[in-house]
Amino acid sequence: MTNLLVLDETKRHSELCRQVERILEQVAPLVCKTTELELPSVVNFRLITPEQWQADSEAELSGLVQRFRVKRPRWQGPAIRMVERVSMSQFRKAAPLLGGVLVMGATTVGPAEQSTTMLVPEALQHSGILSSPAYLAQLISHELTHHAQNLASSHREVWATKKPAAVLRAGTIKSLEEGHAYWADQEVTRLLFGESKDASNIPESATSDAYKQARKDKRITRMGSPRDIYKEGLNLVSPAVEAVGAATLNRVWTDLSLVPTRQEVKHPELWAARLDRLSPVGTRASRSVG
Template identity: 60%
Template sequence: MTDAKVLHETGKHGYLQDRVESILDEVVPVVRETTQLELPALVVFRIVDAETWLIDSEGDLTGFVSRFRARRPRWHAPAIGLVERMSLGRFRKVAPLLGGVLVMGATTAGPADQSQTMLVPEALAHSGVLSSPYYLTQLVAHELVHHAQNLATRHREVWAAEKPAALLRAGSVKFVEEGHAYWADQEVTRRLFGEPKDIHTAPASIHSDVYQDAMKNKTIARMRRGPDVYTEGRKIVTAAIEAVGPSLFNRVWTDFSLLPTKDELKRPGRWAERLVAEAVSTDQGAAA
């Protein structure tokens, strides 16, 4: 049983609290059925202002770095500190554009095995999420999947036992997390509305001028270089789930060795083939 709570922290935008509560009531059981993952006993969505988003997002980032530092030899501390300062510097430089304009939703670590999702109303308006109830439903479903992932991996601690850098979403971690959430939100909206609803393919006209100008920012453009973790991640996850099903796919959350390699990120079929082979091997071992 999952209790979903929406905290209204801005003093306005009360209508958004009602909408998110209604969507959560509908989406929670569908996300659980679609992903075949458990959700935390308490799911928290917070409606916050951009400044709160910035402070709490920065705290989440430094928290993961601290957990990473604790797993590394002490003599690595200076290098880790340098990386942290550089990362925070880049984040602070673009944070107003991210939290106040571009980021549709942000799910961070909460107490114990819980997570919490922050929604900034102004950013939802600029990004076009509020232009249709379909898109807000997609967003809530997407972030809710991150709650389930975080519960399964204990906020990546399961992976970190094998590879501490997983705490920083190194390697394929970000592709799997975002790709899985993207795959799931498409499945959830298809079940609810008869067809997938996808803001990523929506017409540019739903975005505000402020949003479109922010996307042209040089720092934002540099951050977006390289493979897109959402679209590319969805490709590899879709191929894998179609090959082994969501239940067997979920072994990746508790076994770091099952995450895709660099080569498999480029060739989704290869990762799917390996997951099939691993499933067959596990079944044969259990039978023996």
């Protein structure tokens, strides 16, 4: 049984805290049903200030680099430290806009290697997430799926034994994780509301002027990718689930050889076909999610 914990560290958003608690109780069993993954024994959600988000996110980034550094040869240390300084400088410049305005949710490593989701109420308001319970349900389902992924892959540690960069979500891993969570949140909201709900379709009228301006800010655009990682990932995962089912796809969380290649991310049908070829006989019938 999973213990769902929501803590309002701001001491100012008790109603939002209760709303997150109610949605978690609704969507947790649906996330498990959809993904066929288990949730950890404790799920932590925190409502925090933009300043706390910045401090905790910076600590998370530093911790990930440290995990990466200890897995690499010592002679690579200076180059890794240089990359860390550049990344940290770029993050610090953008952090006030990210944490206070743009970031809808972020799931990181918490106490005792548990996953913890950080939510900034101000950012949820700016982004329009709070304009509809359906958008908040999508966000919570998405982040809950990251909790399940992290439990299955030990926060990517099972991959990192052979590919140290996995702890940084490098290469195609980010597309895989975000695409899988996006696919799951679409399925969960379909089960809840009769149709999928997608925060990328939030009307501009529901977002603040600060949000619109922040998305165009050079500090943010310089950090962005020319690709849409979320839609790219959804296009990767959806045909794979259709081909082999969620349970068989879940082998990827413990088997580095099944992680999609760059070519397979560009051409999702190739990954679906490879998973299909490697699927144990009799598993394909489990692909329906309800």
